[in-house]
Amino acid sequence: MKNTYKAHLALLGANIIYGANHLIAKGIMPAKIGPSAFVFLRIFGAGILFWVIRIYIKEKIDKKDYIKFAVGGLFGVATNQLLFFHGLNLTSPIDASIIITAVPVLVLVFSAFMLKEKITNNKIIGIIIGGIGAFLLIWYGKKSGGTSSTLGNIFVFINACSYAFYLVYVKPLMKKYNPITVISWVFLFGFIFMFPIGINDVLTTNFAAFTLNTYLIVAFVVICTTFLTYLFNIYALSKVSPSVNGSYIYLQPVLSFIFVGIYAFGFGHTEYANDINLLKIISCLLVIVGVYMISKTPKTKLV
Secondary structure (H helix, E strand, O other): OOOHHHHHHHHHHHHHHHHHHHHHHHHHOOOOOOHHHHHHHHHHHHHHHHHHHHOOOOOOOOOOHHHHHHHHHHHHHHHHHHHHHHHHHHOOHHHHHHHHHHHHHHHHHHHHHHOOOOOOHHHHHHHHHHHHHHHHHHHOOOOOOOOOOHHHHHHHHHHHHHHHHHHHHOHHHHHHOOHHHHHHHHHHHHHHHHHHHHHHHHHOOOHHHOOHHHHHHHHHHHHHHHHHHHHHHHHHHOOOOHHHHHHHHHHHHHHHHHHHHHHHHHOOOHHHHHHOOHHHHHHHHHHHHHHHHHHOOOOOOOO
C-alpha cells in the first residue's frame, strides 16, 4: 500500500500527457505532417523503445499466441491510432477528449460479452447516461461551432471502440506474459499493419519544412504520449485495480478544457474559442455522471 500514491501520480502524469496531446498533436496536423505519417512515426519510434527494454526480458512465447498478438496489434495499435489521429485532425481537441472517455464504458460492454462479466443496474444506467452525452457530442459536433467535425468525432468514437476491444482481448495475455513483452509484440504487429498504409505518406512528407517546434512535437508524441504513458499505466496496474486505472481517463476532458482555454484566450488562438460551449459542457457532465454510475460499487452487507 505504501507505493499506492506513486501509482496515482503515474496515472495522473499519464493522463496529463494524454490531455495535452489532444491539443499539441493537432498543432502540426495537417500543415506539417498528415495523420497517417504521424502515426507511422509514433508506432515506429515507440516500438523501438519498447524492444530496447524487451531485450532484457527473457521470456518464451507460445506459437499460438502470436496470432493473439497480431489481433492486439491490429486493434490496439494500428486501427486505434490511425482513427484517433485522423479524427483529431478533423475535429476539436475537446470533442476528442470527451469521446475517448467512452473507453471504460465500452470495456464494460465488451467484458460482459467476451469475459462474461456481470453488468449491474448501476452500470446499465451509467452506460445509458454516458451514451447520451457521447451521442449529443458526436451528432451535433459540427453544429456546435468551433473546430468540431461530425466525421472526426465518429472516427474518434470508432477508435475508442477499437481500443476498448483491445483492452479486453489482451487481458489474458497480460496475465500470461510480462506486460513489456505483450506491448513489444503488439507494437511490432501494429507497425506491420500500419506500414502499407503510412509509408507513402511518410515518403511524401516534406521533412525539410519541419521546424524545431515540429520535431519537438513529434518527439513529445513518440516519447511521452506513447512510450511513457504505456510505462506509467503498466506500473500503476501493478499497484492498483484496473477500475482505478480506467477512472483516470475522465480527467482528460477537464484537462483539455483547461489547455484549450489557455491556448484560445491566453495566447489568442481564437479558432479554438468556440470549442468551449454549453453543449460540450453538458455532454461532458453526462459522461462524468455515467462514469460515476458505472464505477460505483454496490454496498455489501457485513455479516
